[in-house]
Amino acid sequence: MATGKNRQILLKSRPKGRLQPSDFESREVDVPEVGDGQALVKNLYLSLDPAMRGWVREGESYIEPVAVGGVMRGGTVGVVLESKNPKLAPGDKVMGMNGWQEYALIGGNENMSRKLPEMSLPLTNFLSVLGATGMTAYFGLLDVGEPKEGETVLVSTAAGAVGSIVGQIAKIKGCRVVGITGSDEKCRWITEELGYDAAINYKTEKLDEAIKKTCPKKVDVYFDNVGGDQLDAALLNLNKHARVVICGAISVYNAKGDLPPGPSNYLALLIKSARMQGFVVLDYLDRFMEGGMQLAQWIMEGKIKHREHVVDGLENAPTAINMLFDGSNNGKLIVKIADE
Ligand SMILES: NC(=O)c1ccc[n+]([C@@H]2O[C@H](COP(=O)([O-])OP(=O)(O)OC[C@H]3O[C@@H](n4cnc5c(N)ncnc54)[C@H](OP(=O)(O)O)[C@@H]3O)[C@@H](O)[C@H]2O)c1
Incomplete structure (x- = not known):
């Protein structure tokens, strides 16, 4: 059973204009206990996206705004540490909207989580070109x-x-x-x-x-x-x-x-x-497999190249996100949360 602390970054207040580090706060809570049907995931990489600016804004959108005081929403890839879900085993790699935090509980399709196929491509690709x-x-x-x-x-x-x-x-x-x-x-x-x-x-x-x-x-x-x-x-x-x-x-x-x-x-x-x-x-969730297969083939044929810009440390996410708005990211902006 995993023990220890789960570092999370919460939305502290609704930003006005550009996101400020002071719009977020960090806290440590216990790593959650795994219930029946659930699995505990250790997040390894977090995707930073321009859409996050919209997710913290109040008002109607295609997705509910992140609640003030809630864990900031974000797509991650991670590894299953412990499982009471027959479809997931320790060591499986998963992606999902598992948030700005070190650990997350997932169930079946909770947080849009899904098990990743075994591939020779880097795990970060599932947040970039294959995500x-x-x-x-x-x-x-x-x-x-x-x-x-x-x-x-x-x-x-x-x-x-x-x-x-x-x-x-x-x-x-x-x-x-x-x-x-x-x-x-x-x-x-x-x-x-x-x-x-x-x-x-x-x-x-x-x-x-x-x-x-x-x-x-x-x-x-x-x-x-x-x-x-x-x-x-x-x-x-x-x-x-x-x-x-x-x-x-x-x-x-x-x-x-x-x-x-x-x-x-x-x-x-x-x-x-x-x-x-x-x-x-x-809108295309049910066709991601089709898109992923085609893109993976093009990558392996050398027809598609891409860059990833990886920033080290979850604590740097609140400042790194602004790289998207000043253009200093060179390729898909990703935060490394933990070693693979
Ligand atoms: N519809 C969807 O479902 C969906 C899904 C994902 C992403 N998106 C959208 O796709 C776009 C790109 O997202 P991404 O994740 O690929 O980010 P990205 O292009 O890797 O990074 C954002 C880039 O935007 C440019 N930029 C920033 N502020 C700008 C401004 N005021 N005027 C002009 N360019 C500016 C910068 O590039 P330069 O150095 O070239 O200025 C920056 O590097 C965003 O609009 C995002 O919301 C939509």
Whole structure:
């Protein structure tokens, strides 16, 4: 039986604007006892996601807000230490929404937990390219964006965890792919290493001009992770029957109070008989196996590359999360909680 303490990070208050370390607090509680049908998981890695900014905001969303005083929600991969569940055995690796804490109890499908297959790929991949990140890219682009060979796909946060996979899948599907990102190093990485046809540094270039130059046949699919000015500039450059995929809007997540108004160029949708559609990756939970198998095959064939940015120590999660908002993460942001 596991004994000892479970370090947890709780949401202390509802943040205003950017997340502050003072919005969180740490506490130690006893490692919980395992009941019938349950298993005790030691969390090894925690995924940090821009969506977490939304999860701590009050108001209607696709998921309940994290309660003030509750353990901060987060996707983890971990190892089963002890089990009274016939489907789980000590040593099994599991992923699930098991929170910002060292240990968690899981039952059958509690916290969306599931046992991971044995694979030669690193465990962290189940939080990045083989986890919700990869699934977001895969289903968002293919199901919502419906790219066709020869079309032009424009992707924002193009060097990020989701964006970098979107761009490479679009290349596999035979598209011209242009990425928007926030540094020359990231622009070089996506063009020289990932095979993007062109890159735009939104911090140094004029967006509308740069999109016109890099997308001479206009944009058929815009995969939007940013919202705001980038969405507006993309809307001005759509092709007839274009698809705008609303995956995220990181430029507005830290807005204080009400969110800023939506895109002023939305009438482009009318002019171009185009559509704009949002999606949540959780809509595709029952197809994760399909997406995971395909992505794993592409990784093993060398068709998909990806980066992971691992920060050591659960106690650093409240500060590390802001790397997503200042762009200092290079690839999927992950916190290492314990040694494998
Ligand atoms: N719909 C869904 O189910 C779903 C699921 C997962 C993720 N998402 C969305 O996908 C997007 C990317 O998430 P991720 O996990 O892959 O993160 P990520 O791209 O690895 O990291 C976030 C990146 O956003 C960029 N950024 C930050 N603030 C910005 C701003 N004000 N304007 C423009 N760019 C900014 C930065 O890159 P630069 O250096 O390039 O600026 C930063 O590195 C987010 O919008 C997220 O909410 C949606």
